[in-house]
Amino acid sequence: MSAFGRRGGITGTTGGNRPAFGVARPMQGSSGPEGGAQFPPIETAPEEPKPRSNDRNADAMSRLNDRQTNDAEVVPKAEGFEASVHKIKEQVLPRLLERIDPEAAATLNKEELAEEFRPIIGEVLAELKYTLNRREQFALEKVLVDELLGLGPLEELLNDPLITDIMVNGPDQTYIEKKGKLMIAPIQFRDEEHLFQIAQRICNSVGRRVDQTTPLADARLADGSRVNVIVPPLSLRGTAISIRKFSAKPITLDMMAKGGSMSDKMATALKIAGACRFNIVISGGTGSGKTTMLNALSKMIDPGERVLTIEDAAELRLQQPHWLPLETRPANLEGQGAITIRDLVINALRMRPDRIILGEIRGQECFDMLAAMNTGHDGSMCTLHSNSPREAIARMENMVMMGDIKMPKEAISRQIADSVDLIIQVKRLRDGSRRVTDVTEVIGMEGPVIVTQQLFKFEYLDEDADGKIIGEYRAMGLRPYTLEKAKQYGFDQPYLEACL
Secondary structure, three states: OOHHHOOOOOOOEOOOOOEOOOOOOOOEOOOOOOOOOEOOOOOOOOOOOOOOHHHHHHHHHHHHHHHHHOOOOOOOOOOHHHHHHHHHHHHHHHHHHHHOOHHHHHOOOHHHHHHHHHHHHHHHHHHHOOOOOHHHHHHHHHHHHHHHOOOOOHHHHHOOOOEEEEEEEOOOOEEEEEOOEEEEOOOOOOOHHHHHHHHHHHHHOOOOOOOOOOOEEEEEOOOOOEEEEEOOOOOOOOOEEEEEOOOOOOOOHHHHHHOOOOOHHHHHHHHHHHHOOOOEEEEEOOOOOHHHHHHHHHOOOOOOOOEEEEEOOOOOOOOOOOEEEEEOEOOOOOOOOOEOHHHHHHHHOOOOOOEEEEOOOOOOHHHHHHHHHOOOOOOOEEEEEOOOHHHHHHHHHHHHHHOOOOOOHHHHHHHHHHHOOEEEEEEEOOOOOEEEEEEEEEEEEEOOEEEEEEEEEEEEEEEOOOOOEEEEEEEOOOOOOOHHHHHOOOOHHHHHHHHO
């Protein structure tokens, strides 16, 4: 189908030189060899036939067949310059370790260590009868310093700003996410022991431990990136490390709107919701952008408010001056001393917070969060895993019932209806884009059912040739129930205009 439904040019005439009805007269030249001869007619491309539904079905079936016959992806090997540097490193590293004091080396930073290593590396290369140019020597120094003080092969992936996720599936296979798409990375670890040492280094840096007795660990890197480690015997292909990187530059709601994650009206409504102390639940799947949304909403908190954040592994990076992050603690070797999210929520109520923000609720701490929202800490926020706002409410009911507090279901539902103002649904679509697909407000109870109304939604329309999803953000045109809360802060008129 041609763009904009363009028709072919009309060149026919109705006898003699008289143009056909409805056809404009051709331009007349004021000069030229023939003194005003007509310009030749412009030929246009014929209209392309519209794709038939049978063609689309055939295309879909061919994609299924391709997927069935695809072979497993081969792990790319390092080649050329990179491969030669790693090969030399394997020979230099053992001799280098014999010549240095590990305790003294641990007190130096990377730049100082590289300066100390330079003459020693030269000696080792002379012993091995290797002659390297300046570029090769600098590359070798970097690889050796990364190996001793950094995270080995992971360092180059962590330094790439375009990579958002790193997934290590044993020593021989590593995947990365770039621009929303998964691809295999051209790095490998020496062996399982090498990978396990790096996993231990990550966990030890934040006071966590991982070994066969405690084979699961949540940790974080120095830049705030979230790390999960699982080791054998639970992981059958060797140590697995999952790293969720966060942007060094804080992301705002305006940036998300400009990037297509939401419409301008949605951004305005969410800014007002953050500023007017709405109690907000952010719902979505893994990697859908819940933490990013929470960080962006935190920009709208008044700088004079005291904010406490509670997480399993501290990853929130709020953009406020008066912010105190709290983190849970796992049990020790004797199985004692564990501090859970619920313990921290209870303690936070005694710390005079204006807002309490939970990184993620997944159990009985949901009841304490609802209690905080309903007892004078308006503007509290949390995230949870769910597919839709309605399912998020059901999950919250189930999580409260998981605890030891015996309450009838109707009382739990009423507590949720009284506490939560807004549910924001975020999704990672199949083209890799992350979008706000639903903004729903909780109105109250009607009998035993929690009543909600949808303020905004993302409607899927089509998909272009590159696989990018085309859709439209729509305001549902409803008067928001939370308008009265916005009126207390003087934002009722812009809030109403954004929602209509």
